[in-house]
Amino acid sequence: MVTRVTSTEPRKRNRRGEGGKLREEIIAAAVALLDEGGDERAVTLRSVARKAGIAAPSIYAHFADQPSIMLAVVQQEMDRLAAALREADKGSDARERLFSVCNAYLDLAQEHPQRYRIMFGGLWTPSVDSSITDADLDSLGAEALTLLADVLKACVEAGIAHGSDDLYGDAVALWLGLHGLAHQRAVVRKMPGPSDVADRLITALAHLKR
């Protein structure tokens, strides 16, 4: 994590070969703006520049245009999410693995609601009309969904879940449930319904035996 995000004095220029450092600082500034609670519109090219303590046009050395900044943020956070899921899948017990992975997903979403919203919130620019669906959700999809399918398989083999002819399909359904909860939490941060709704969702969608 890059620390320079607020600045009073005029920022020291990077060393000769390290011009690329500014790229990370720009992304960090954009993320910081999101975390401050504003919505996506608060992340403008100029506000990012102000946050990073640089002049607005200096961004063009590292990003083609404004949407590219958001895209870079999404990609970074997607990688972070995938890493967190991998990290959470450590236990030996199948049930423990299932809940650990699912809760890691939910926790990350609740920890950074704004980031989650722009990650899965859809297309922000008319020009780049996909923005996330194809390359980026697939990179999470291919990784996270097979991870979920693996965990589901482990649950079936451990005899704690009912089998299925399409574990990948079940993994998709499970993810959709997690996404619904995560997104709703990210949006309203005060959910209706019981507090154990997460366990309820996971139990039902993983077909855990009762």
Added chain:
Amino acid sequence: MVTRVTSTEPRKRNRRGEGGKLREEIIAAAVALLDEGGDERAVTLRSVARKAGIAAPSIYAHFADQPSIMLAVVQQEMDRLAAALREADKGSDARERLFSVCNAYLDLAQEHPQRYRIMFGGLWTPSVDSSITDADLDSLGAEALTLLADVLKACVEAGIAHGSDDLYGDAVALWLGLHGLAHQRAVVRKMPGPSDVADRLITALAHLKR
């Protein structure tokens, strides 16, 4: 549905007592802008005015400011959604009722993705910090969730679903699953996973017997 949305000639002024008609036309224009595929940012006070064929300041006679327009759109679409769910809950067979209601929800979301996104997409303005969570989602929540809970109860009583000690909690979980699928479809419109994922979600979350 108000028809006037595109205009060539300069629009006829409303009759004496019918000034309020313009309010509906403004909302319809905003919805039309959304449906044209742009994201939420395409709905500006001025673009709405252009679409409605009126001058921008004329909006202030009917809306306090720009976010109020979006709020009115959300409220209208929420009402429409609630009505559609009520309409779908007509069958006598419990299983039929369940799938009819759930599919009505999913269909409406897929028919108007942009509308669905702004309905549940979260807070767009820092000033009105809730925008949907409390009054509006509760108005749908109180209605749609009890409707879902009713249908779940009917399923249990018909013997096609496993019982539960908290049907309202199950209804929330079911809605979250529907929301996850609906939102993801609204965002990417090309989902990964099998085509029967909706049935899979509903079956699992309603605890239908296998």
Added chain:
DNA sequence: TCCTAGACTTACGATCGTTAGCTTACGTCT
């Protein structure tokens, strides 16, 4: 005839994305 509801015209200040050109200091090379 005249009042007033239902609009419109004009305009201000702010912000935005982006382009063009300039400055400065680091690292290298003689």
Added chain:
DNA sequence: AGACGTAAGCTAACGATCGTAAGTCTAGGA
């Protein structure tokens, strides 16, 4: 040690759009 090329970043400015305020026109009904 000193000159110098260039990477790294800045200043200034353009045109467009936005939300909103202030004042003006106009036609339908009493």
